[in-house]
Amino acid sequence: MLKTTVLLRKLTPVSKNLRFAAMSQINKPPEELEEIRAKLEELTESLPEHSAPLQRVTSEQKKFLLKRLLRREKLIKIEHEKGFPPIYDMFMRHHTYLRISLTEKCNFRCVYCMPEEGVQLSPKDNLLTNDEILRMVRLFAAHGVDKVRLTGGEPTIRKDIVEIVAGINSVPGIKDIGMTTNGAVLEKHLKPLVDAGLSKINISIDSLNKAKFELMTRRNAFDRVWSAIEAARKLLPKVKLNTVVMNGKNEEEILDFVAVTKDKNLDIRFIEYMPFGGNKFSNNKFYSYHAMLEQIIRKYGDSVKRLRDSPNDTTKAYKIDGYEGQFGFITSMTDHFCNTCNRMRITADGNLKVCLHGNAETNLRDMMRAGASDEELSDIIQKSVNNKKARHADFRHEQFEEFAKPSYDPHRRVKKGGSSLPSASKIQAFLSASSPKHSFLQNRFFSSDDFNRLTHVDIDGKVKQVDVSTKQPTARLAVAQGTLVLPKEVSIQIAQNTIKKGDVLTVAQIASIMGAKQTxxxxxxxxxxxxxxxxxxxKHDQEKYLLHARSSTRCIANTGVEMEALMACTIALLTVYDMCKAISQEMRMTDVRLIHKIGGETNYLGDRSLYNFEEDR
Structure with a gap:
């Protein structure tokens, strides 16, 4: 592979045609390769023997290059080099996950998804064919996509579902093939699908009660779905169950679902009910994940364990200590996960959606059918992703703030402080213990009985800046102090002002002012x-070889100035270290602390023994 890449770099500008021809035809089926070969040979013959000064490309090397170019599985690295880079949006989110809707049809009429009469379907000719789907997968895989999920409608309705999975499995670079299904007709397809390459499966089931299941799906199919779940457990290492939770419908079954994980290795994902076209969303039907988790903590207490989430995961994962399976929450409404979104969607009629909740779509189907090359498709895909927003905005999360409070239960209408609920701090320990992710806004691990006093952390454990706009500006003062422990020779030279770099304490004083301004x-x-x-x-204690620094800051502002005092003191001591480190690096900074602050809502008066500070300069 490296040899091929080096040869490509040696070729003249004429060879750009060769590379373009090879790359633009990468997704062609084998029967068309003879035509490609003829074109490549024609272009190769036109290459001069000397492609650049002191660089010689022999005819044997040309033949070797031609042979390698025609082997698709060897082209991925070259493809990235010539213009199929990984897909990043303007917020540096790396997109490696493609969801493909295979059909608009569904054999269920779930109350949270579709009206009972169904929806108007696109004409059959508008839907992507098997070949078009596979071309899309090959193109996205060339951009670094390694995970594909097949959805619908209901994907198992499509007659060529096994052939599609097998085709995707043959694409170099694809590591995972998943499918989301209602499970009604899954069992008869399951073994062929797994043999074809299906590696992950999510099965929707919103109730463990047959009558309620039929009420929510408008179909009598519980037994078939549960049978498919059991069959999937035998063929796949882990099966995920998707459960949309609705207030007044199935919220009282949350504990029943959790109990299922005791001896079954299932991953149950409780999904917040959310609005989209045709589902007649109502706030009264909404049930937050905080309320769900409170139910579970009330039942299981300290046995509820927070698990570490994978990067780009949409689920906050938990399990009951000692249980075989696990459960989690998809919190699209109360705590969106847009910051780590790596997903793109192809609709059944061939439109690219870079956000499930956005209205923007790019028609790739018509471009393909009009003869667009992979380069042209690649360009429009990247432009579409560039327009992806920082977060989805087709509804306001703020309207669900009341539901998001940990001690609010919309079903029982229990208000905060009710004796039947666990303490807010205990619930928060679970809610906020999110695992590190590669994102710009992360949850943190923490658990504190004083959570409600942490002003820089919101109810979900995310950082926030305190809003001081409502405070009145007042005069404020802060004083901080710290100490640098000095080796004897450094202490002597500071006292004698013989440090080669210059007047140490004067430079440190100036640095402290500059540092305070940068806080x-x-x-x-x-x-x-x-x-x-x-x-x-x-204050220089020459007998104990200690250098004490004290910094004072003042302002008239809406908030305090103590951090600026601490910064000034710290920078002063660091500057002394820098000025003297050529003599010795055994210096040690210690005891940096706030002495006192005055102004604002509270005053702080620290250790009074430190107040007497008779400075040397």
Whole structure:
């Protein structure tokens, strides 16, 4: 592969035609390769023997190159090099997951998804063919997509479903093939699908009660679905169950679903009910994941364990200690996961949607049928992804703030502080213990009985900046102090002012002022405030070889100035270290602390023994 790449780099500008021809035809079926071969040979013959000064490409090397170019499985690396890069949006989210809707038809009429009379379907000729689907998969795989999920409608309705899975499985670079299904006709297709390459499956089941299942799906199919679940457990290492939770419909079955995981290795995903076309969404039907989790904690207490989520995972995962399976929550309404979204969707009629909840679509089907090359399709795909928003905005999350409070149960209408509920801090320990993800806005691991006093953390454990706009500006003062423990030789030279770099303490004083001004740039949640005064003084204890620094800051602002005082003191000591490190690196900074602050809602008066500070300068 490396040899091929090196040869490509040696070729003249004429060879760009060769590379373009090879790459644009990469997805052609084998029977068309003879025509491609003839074109490549024609282009190869036109190459000069010397493609660049001091670089010689022999006829044997040309033949070797031609042979390699015609082997599709060897072209992925070249393909990336010539213009099929990984797909990133403007927020640096790397897109590696493609969802493909195989059909608009569904044999269920779930109350949260589709009206009882169904929806108007696209003409059959508008739907993607098997070959068009596979071309899309090959193109996206060339861009680094390695996970494909087949959806619908109901994907198992499609007669060529096994052939589609087998075709996708043959595409280089695809590691996982998943499918989301209602399971009604899955069992008869399951073994052929797994043999063809299906590796993951999600089965929708919204009730464990037959009568309620029929009420929610408008179909009498519970036994068939559960039989398919049991069959899938025998063929696949893990089976996921999707359960849409609705207030007044099935919220009282949450504990029943969790109990199923005791001796079955199932991953049950409770999904917040959400609005989309035709499902007649109502706030009264909404049931938040906080309310779901409260039910579970009330039952299982400390046995509920938070699991580590995978990067780009849409689920907050938990399990009951000692249980074989697990459960989780998909929180599209109360806590969206747009920050780590790596998904794209192809609709059944061939439109690219970069956001499931967005209205924007790009018609790839018509471009393919009009003869567009892979390069042209690649260009329009990247442009579409570039327009992806930071988050979906077809509804406002703020309207669900009341539902998102951990102690609010929309079914029981129990208000915060009710004796039947676990403490807010205990619930928060579970809600906020989210695993690290590659994202711009992350949850953090923490558990504190003083959670409600953490002003820089919201109800879900995410960081936030405190809003001080409603506070009145007042005069504020803060004083911080720290110490640098010095080796004897450093202490002597500071006292004698013989450090080669210059006047150590004067430089440190200036640095402390500059550092205080940069506090809001270095501490993420600090506010930028108008400093009125910064001053740092030093006290040199030559007998104990200690250098004490004390920094004072003042301002008239809406918030305090103590972080600026701590920053000034720290920068002063670090500057002394930098000025003296050529003599010794055994210096040690210690005891940086706030001495006192005055102004605002509260004053702080620290250790009074530190108040007497007679500085040397």
């Amino acid at each position: 809001s740039n270095l501490i993420p949640l600090c506010h930028h405030i108008p400093l009125a005064y910064v001053d740092t003084r030093f």
